[in-house]
Amino acid sequence: MANLVALSPCEGLLPQTIGAVTIAEIDPGPVTAILPFKGQDKAVGEALKSALGLGFPAPGRSQSKGGARAIWVGKGEALLMGAACPDLAGAACVDQSDAWCVVEIVGDRAEDVLARLVPLDLRASQFKRGHTARTLLGRMTASATRSGAKAFEIMVFRSMAETLVEELTRAAGAVAARG
């Protein structure tokens, strides 16, 4: 019997370029939620470090090493992306590879576009490369990470991929229409 074929959350919706921004879907590779048990934060961080060269990220921060990234996503929880999760005895490790819709928004007006949707100061002086936040995007809970001087990575739950694309394109369209 044939194997099942996977679809990405934004299949057929992206990429799009609107005015001075481009919105594209990113394949995050394997994604694992890591939630250390009581008193295990340090041990889990060390285990991650020795396996992948990156630690358990502090609140509001992300780390990357090679293709692997660790993004803080909440109290006591980080997502390991782009690498298989090593054996971590001190943490719950939950596969979330298919749970998130991940897009990158890049361009001169990327900050302006997100300023229409995110109630958070994302200006480069306040929200630097590697900074990440759990916040709202429109009416969705989201994760926002600065991935470059003019680039942000946005994640929402998979089922809302279409709404995410609608929100971003509408905001980008309004920004572009101002000229």
Added chain:
Amino acid sequence: MRIEGRGLCQSNTSVPFTFDGERLTGREGDTLAAALIANDKRVVGRSFKYHRPRGILTAGSEEPNALVTIGHGPQQDPNVRATVQELYEGLEARSQNAFPSVSFDLMAVNDLMSPFLGAGFYYKTFMWPKNFWEKLYEPIIRRAAGLGALSGLTNEDTYEKAYAFCDVLVIGAGPTGLMAALGAARAGADVIVADEDSRMGGRLLAETGEVDGKPGHAWAADIVAELATMDNVRLMHRTAVTGAYDQGTYGALERVGQHHPHQPGKPLECFWRIVARRAILCAGALERPVAFPNNDRPGIMTAGAVRAYLNRWGVVAGRKVAVFANNDGAHRTALDLMAAGVDVSAVIDSRAEAQALGDYKLFTGAQVIGTKGRKGLESLSIRQSDRTLRIEAECLAVSGGWNPSVHLACHMNGRPEWNAETLSFLPRDGMVPGMTAAGAARGQFSTAACLADGARVAKEVVIELGLTPSDTAMPRAEDRPYRIEELWAVEGRGRKWLDFQNDVHVKDVRLAAQENFRSVEHMKRYTTQGMATDQGKNSNVAALAVLADATGRGIPETGTTTFRPPYTPVSIAAMGAGSQGEGFAPKRVTTSHTASVDRGAPMIEAGLWYRPSYFPKPDERTWQESCNREVTMVRNAVGICDVSTLGKIDIQGPDAAAFLDFVYTNTFSTLKVGRVRYGLMLREDGHVMDDGTTARMGKSHFVMTTTTAAAGLVMRHLAWVSQALRPDLDVVFTSATEQWAQFAVAGPKSRDLLDAVVDGGIDPESWPFMACGEVDVMGVRGRLFRISFSGEHAYEIAVPAGYGAALYRVLLAQAETMGGGAYGMEALNVMRIEKGHITHAEIHGRTTAFDIGFEGMVSKKTDCVGFSASRRPGLLEESREQLVGLHPVDPAGKLTAGAHLFEDRAEPVRTNDHGYVTSVCHSPTLGHDLALGFLTNGRARHGETIKMVDHLRGVTTLARVCDPVFFDKEGARVRG
């Protein structure tokens, strides 16, 4: 009338526009008001109550009279201030609240009736006959009331909302604001300058005085240019800060696309939420009129507006102009007009000691006591000591002094303070935390004082922000003292308007006082003073002064009214931008969505999710036919249903089992690995919160399922329990809802179907009822749960969501080869009712475990969330309404959800009410309607015949009370 050579914009570009259908031309840079004045249009609106002809009073957003409708069709925009609307080519403006036209308005008959229509007259009449209010009086009043009209068409324009952040928000870019912005910006602060005008400069654009040796407007332009080059400064033109909210949050409305012809896709407006560490209120001041007889004629304007129209736009509203004032500043109007060659017929100053500043005819100690000219001022009568004179004038520039724009400072309930020197209310410190007023907004009325105050406050603010202030040289400017004497209402007969739009006179305020509406709030509410679109900006202080006089109190004792957001009106479309149509809430779709839509399934909302209602076949005409077929299909073969919307929470940790024991009424620590158990969750108030199954995947690993509706609520609840009630437990959890695409495979052939799909097949011994575990599905690691909501032998199979669409198609294809197929929410609902399974129709927030017959799951506990409250006597009484099944005595009888239950012979009234029906279906399996409902003491009444009455749908049916499980009570099928 246009004055050649005057005005800041000297471009000769003429701009064609229409007013009430008449083709006119204005000049680039004009507001609609300026262009109307240039075209000698005097009557531009009608007042609200008496439909008096009205002209233009002001040159700003506070305008009460010159409200017009712009555009037509879906773009029609009512109640636009002509004083704010910028002119553009093709602008289409219409007057409003007049029939048949603004110059001849039949409703002006109200003006003749005005002796009878005093303040509050309507409270005293229109009471007889009793039913005539809705039928006769109110419709007439409603038609007469209102200003402009909405188009009645759905909005087609784009609006947007946005956030901005800064260290310092400077509100208003007049001399004060520009100096404040410069000071803050040069010190390195992130600055936002928001100004409601299209051009920054404030009064500097309207006055002729010099700053630093150059015209004030030129100095302003230089500063704006410097600010524009700074990276840490953001200039927001056409942006009115509308509200001050907590912790330095401000609302602001930007006019983005209203000053040029319509550009599709470009927002008309943007509503900003600006978060500022500090704000400097440099909103300036508003000039106030004086109440004198017939002071509402077209051509009577505030003196500052006359200067603004002359100096900024090069227009004057009459060939002869008079000035009436109680302060020095207004005299400048005469000087500016004379310099422009306009005939100034007189300056009337109420102060006996007033001095002329130039060569004009000055009447000191004089007052205007009457005006003539119904559709435009022709002349005025003035009284000086005991003589009365008539003075020719087509325009009267009036100044009763200036009111600092303290509105934003009052948005947090702070009250401003009366200042006897400036005869105005000034903001107090700290009314809005983090906001400091400067310049005219705190009663500094000379240009030099404003400049200095802006610089001073900026310095204070940057020091507080930990920055080093830069030295900024103080520009030179006029520094005349502000000399004023009280003059609110001229003595004598005649109607003296205070609130122009709402037609509130001095006499109305006095009547309010006479009738003992002495509190300023009572006066306002009784007379409607201050409730018009200017929210009292032009009338509050004078009305307060009149009330103070009428009640024998001083102004400070009389009080102030409260200013509330917004400062200027904000369109609903701007503040609700992005929500029109489907934008109101996110859409959540499952991985089978496209396949369901392809099969013609109507998708219905389930919370934020969309789920298929039923899957129609070509020959089926009603949903009921499709539903019946789907039920029969599942009961006889196999059906597939996407259940991914149910919440899935992955719970792990050494104390995971203890945690579940605490959040559920029943026990999970005894559950074996590889098994699933139904659980009931209570709120702490002892009522049912949610239910669902939880699977034990490992010793310290559980997967909890919630209902679709309660998934978010349960997640919040678990966080609450683990962080606040039981921080001692070592447990972590995260939502896994979105990771998995999960499908119910239900029916006698479900095992056969899965046998073909699951790698290695389904071994019946390993997969008894309520088993769970990992499986490989066509090469993909997934999960299998042997659980059933339909009462059939059934499974739920889950794969990572990326594979969901593919698996759904595989399952359907396989099912179709076995006489099965897809089923939707309708069939799912029928089957769960047949089995007596509850949903949120039954656990609707008011039911207890006792009510639904699950009391045994609670009573054995020693503690869990909701345990103690559920023991309250009132929640355990037999007289409570208890879950029962109902079926019609006559199999053809119809049951309806929402109907109420009565004893057979009882009259269907409240006092006889015994319960109600929650869920109803037609059961194709049993061949008649079924219902679940709640009946007083219902469990003891199985077998009883009761009457179901649905008044709304006109249905009365006799039904028999029974156990809620209608089908396969023993559960043979589910275990089979």
Added chain:
Amino acid sequence: MRIPCPICGTRDRREFTYQGAAELLRRPAPDAGDAAWDDYLHNRDNPCGEARDLWFHEAGCGAWLVVERDTATHEVMGAELAEKVAS
């Protein structure tokens, strides 16, 4: 209103869900009696002025907070993790 989340920093009120007085942290024993439970579940000081109440950073880090706040002025004095207060 803006709430200083100890984990995320100061955030807009719209990221939070409110849950009432912090006395909910003092859950009585199951056998504490109906008066204690009635008080816990229903009766409130409901202060006009300084209050301690519970907020959930739902669209943020997922932490339950105890926020010190003034109900008359909306001044926010501080916030701490409910977990710390409770344990």
Added chain:
Amino acid sequence: MGYSGFRVLKEGLFGQTGWKPVWRDPDPKPEYDIVIIGGGGHGLSTAYYLAKEHGLTNIAVLEKGYIGGGNVGRNTTIVRANYFLPGNSEFYSHSLKLWEGLEQDLNYNVMHSQRGLINLFHSDGQRDAFARRGNAMVNQGDDAILLDRDGVREHLPYLDFDNLRFPIYGGLYHPRGGTARHDAVAWGYARGADQRGVDLIQNCEVTGIDIHNGKVTGVQTTRGAIRAKKVGIVVAGRSGQVAEMAGMRLPIESHVLQAFVTEGLKPIIDHVVSFGMGHFYISQSDKGGLVFGGDLDFYSSYASRGNLPMAEHVMDAAMTLMPVIGKAKVLRSWGGIMDMTPDGSPIIDKTGTEGLFIDCGWCYGGFKAVPGSGFSFAHLMATGRHHEPAARFRLDRFRTGRGLMDEEGTGSQHNLH
């Protein structure tokens, strides 16, 4: 002085000089039979009905600010009787009947306008819940009509039927629902009470409640001590503070509810429309302003001003339901302080102190209750017995769990509404 069209004409001819004060401004006497704390809608109507129905006139209403300055003067003016749980159902039904004769009773035009109220529903489940509600209304003797989508379209053609995120399935139509002029209700009751001899005392804040041997004896005020045989607390928005003076701790949290009004517009919305999915309700005042509101701001507060996120949410709901009003401009927003009880239903009861009574917990539904609450509270204070339609509004229902009235089904615990 009686009000009539004739009188209005006569005064018009004579320059309005004959109008007398609508109420007196008496100084407080040292002693009254009954002191009502709170000169809002409920307090004034209580005093009115004590005088009218029970012949008790040695009464003072003590108001710390001005008459009608609380929630009766800052609401969205909706009057309805569309509750369904026993207790609420009969109470609001009785209150609506009082509304229906109020102008004639008070000789004051409160502009009660029964223009009809339509609650929209957006799913089969909501339809069933509204059917249950509507049937309960008819059981009670009130009016309710279940409209399908086309029925709603007939009444409210301007709604967005095509693109709405939560499509309209139908509505529950309550023809006798409507609005009234809020201030006039306070003034009408105040005038009626004053004419019957009740002393309305403004700018008189109660600072203490005197209790001796478990019995109330009077109150302390900013205008001196006043003795009283009975005291009624009717101070929505301050109930907790005043009850504390009597040593009580109430099942109440105070929350802000915002409301909004737009600039005047020609008639477009003829009914009261309620959009449950978005917590939004709207009507158009006789002056032409769209008057609308939404949900609580959702945190305890006494600041009587609203926050921006909820204001935006209300506008969001307006734009999804009726984008036809997008270009209406909001002129003013304001906030009232709501006494929120755990189950969302009110309290009219005796207290543990003899002679001390309390009427509170009206949540966000107090305006329409003004006549009924005053009537029932007056009955309780005058006779010592609960008035039948309000007999279930007991304080002890939370402790016993008997007769909880959680209309919204969100829980009988705070902050779930």
